[in-house]
Amino acid sequence: MSTVEEIERAIQQLPPEKLTELRAWFVAFDAEGWDRDLDEDLRAGLLDQLGDDALADLDEGRCSSL
DSSP states (O other): OOHHHHHHHHHHTSOHHHHHHHHHHHHHHHHHHHHHHHHHHHHTTTTHHHHHHHHHHHHTTOOOOO
């Protein structure tokens, strides 16, 4: 049995209040990873072109009000 399968089985055995606690922990854990990756991408300039394209669209009137 793999570690993932063991974790899945353990989760299935959790009482509802512990499952809620685990869910909240995992959401925070996952968000930290996304935040870290986004920060690294920003520092590396990987989103610069996206921002430049958006500003060009705005300048050329290709945007509408929300």
